[in-house]
Amino acid sequence: MSAFSTIAFKPERCNGCNDCMSACAAVKGSSNRADSRIQIVAADNSFELAMCRQCGDPKCVSVCPSAALSKDAGSGVIAWDESKCVNCLLCTVGCAYGGIVHSAAVGHVVKCDTCSDDPACVKACDQSALSFITSARVYNEVGDLEDLFVPGLAACPGCNSELIMRHTLRRVGAETVLAIPAGCCAGMGSVGYNGTTGTKVPVFHSLLTNTASMLTGVKRQYKRQGREVTAMAMAGDGGASDVGFQSLSGAAERGEEILFICVDNEGYMNTGMQRSSCTPYGAWTTTTPVGEHGQGKSQDAKNMPLMMMMHNCAYVATASTGFMEDLYVKLDRAVEASKHGFAYLHIYSPCTTGWRFPARATTEVARMAVETNFVMLWDYSPASGLALTHPIDRPRPIAEYLKAHGKYRHLTREQVGHIDATITKNVAFIKRLAEAGPL
């Protein structure tokens, strides 16, 4: 069974402009919004939706007596066959979403066909209330690849390191040597216990300081033997930006053919939540406590991915598990780049334990970080320069993001102001880089 693309609706962003309905009607050959296959319904203080959900187990199909409706196995769209339809309207009984209705204008039932995976309504929505979610392709493409991690692991409940580990290993495949220094990626079980490893590829537990240099040697030795192997590191932000930085910077500068993934959870989270140079301003950690003398970290985080970009790497990107499709594109590019140069992937990784939010909220926190512009998703290659891959034109208020976890609970208005100003500055700077083209 495959997964399918889908049209998503965020009612809180809808302003009731009805442009989606005009666009849909126009595509269907009408100037009347009543003929739109998407219907926005104004309620007291919200906007609601009546539209085909392209159900996985569609009742309109089950109740159709003439086999005129069927779910397309390739696209997932519920297709309507005019030659078979008898106009009995029973499908409108089956649908509990108001997604298939009789149209007096054309004299038969009508429904959304997602405009062959290019929905006009989504393109017409300038509020981002409608979006076309295509991340199903990730599942369809990698679902059959071998899972190269053991079934059980030791990460905290809600940790997205599992997502990162399993997806990355599936993608890079069995011909991989993995280096993992002390950190959450090691602690979750990859380097194993009692002589067995969690990964199904060779993994070595490097020191925090020498990950990139050891991997350099491993990769060069395989090259000498004529074996094509992906040399990959998975380090935390501490292991990359603080104590591991010297060897990382050296390997990047030399252009070693390595894929270095930094899983940035903004601190030394597996050893007791100490601050790192990637910990943001104002954040509580056990070494930037909140009390009489301190109010969380008093310095800004350093922008690690930008620093890596200035090493003139073959590829540098930021990514988030809240945007898996984007992450996948970057993973593909990073794997490819690591065949001829140094590739660096910086994955923002919310930490339920250290940031203090409920385990179920990891993905939502990851999304909010991007949607508030707290972090930005971009990638860089020498040929094309820096490009924003998920630009946020109308960011959500930063207060929403800061409220989502406990590590910012103490913030004063001034501190929030500082964070807000830092974001504004960062956004402007990254945008200038994006506009500048290749460096």
Added chain:
Amino acid sequence: MTENRVDYLIAGASHAALAALEAIRMHDTAGSITVLTKEANLPYSPTVLPYVVSGRSAPETVALRRVDYFAQNNIDFLTGCALRRIDAKGKRAHFSDGEAIAYGKLLLATGAAPILPPIPGLRDVTFHVLRTLADATALRAALPQTHAAVVLGAGLIGMHAAENLAKTGAGVTIVETQPQVLPGYFDAAAARIIESAFTAKGIRLALGSKVERVAPGAEGCTLTLADGTSIQADLLLVATGVTPVLDYLQDTGVATERGILVDDSMRTNVADIYAAGDVAQARGFYDDKPVVGGILPDAVEQGRVAGMAMAGDPALAAYPGSVPLNTYAFFGQQALSVGSQSEGEVVFHDTDAYKHQYLKIVMKNNRLTGIFGINRPFDPGIMWQLILRRTDLTQVREQFIAEPRQTARQLMSRLWR
């Protein structure tokens, strides 16, 4: 006699059976399944038959599943094979071809057959019924020679058939004992709008009329009504309803009334025997009394529940109860009937006979119990959900009455989130 055994045996192959198949395969991809139908064809819906008669649907295109569906899902599909007898203790089913299969679970989804009214002389004349594909092709073959048709019964099948007969140019008379058409689904005011569309097309309606006797005539038959009128017919279609066929249940101990009595998991009183669709008599939504619904969407729902229960799917939610509902399209117009005419009070009733529009809303304790419309669009699927969920409409009552379609969409859109 061969010694076969299957995990799931399904008798019947229409909507309830197919919904059960899907539900079983959703949970149990490996269990062996055999489906049998007494028909020679791939599964089809009785509801499509009037359109086969009219030529709108070709008999070859009405199949609800392609021939490779069964192989793909590892299902044995037997055609031309009827259930004859069940050995409930030995858990073995005997078929019309002499074979027998031992089963783990058995679903009875054998549907219903036409009721023949006790009219003197009926069995001495040639008449049609419309329940199987063979009936439909026979009726279609008779159309070119038909000039004066009589349809007994103004239910959905009779009305659909009458419309399609009239479209071929034949003179048509509908005889109905009730004083209105479609008495199960619409009140007299709504029925009058539908009736006017029929009479406008030259179809004669003999409502509140009883056929006293039928006798063979020169080119068909002659019907004599209770008031003494006689009608000549060269084609007679009997569409006075259907009833479950239960003959194979002898000595099984399966409890029946009009249909096979089932609980909210579609289980009969006999272990490992389930029933769903037109053959079953399941709990009514409003009064909990068991009813033979005979409604397509309800058959799908019952089949799904039965399949989940048979496969032991833990996601099974109890059958919510049967709500009468249907859609009826006639001469390019649309009539919708969702819920009960009598359960609660009529909070809105508007008939515009000139515009052929009608809307009636019934509520009980500010909860929707029924909504009926002609050429007044609303989403029947959403209304059905509002009824089943007993959604409290106190806050939006006036708005709902003024704009049922939009208000229901608002409510449902929120309820889904």
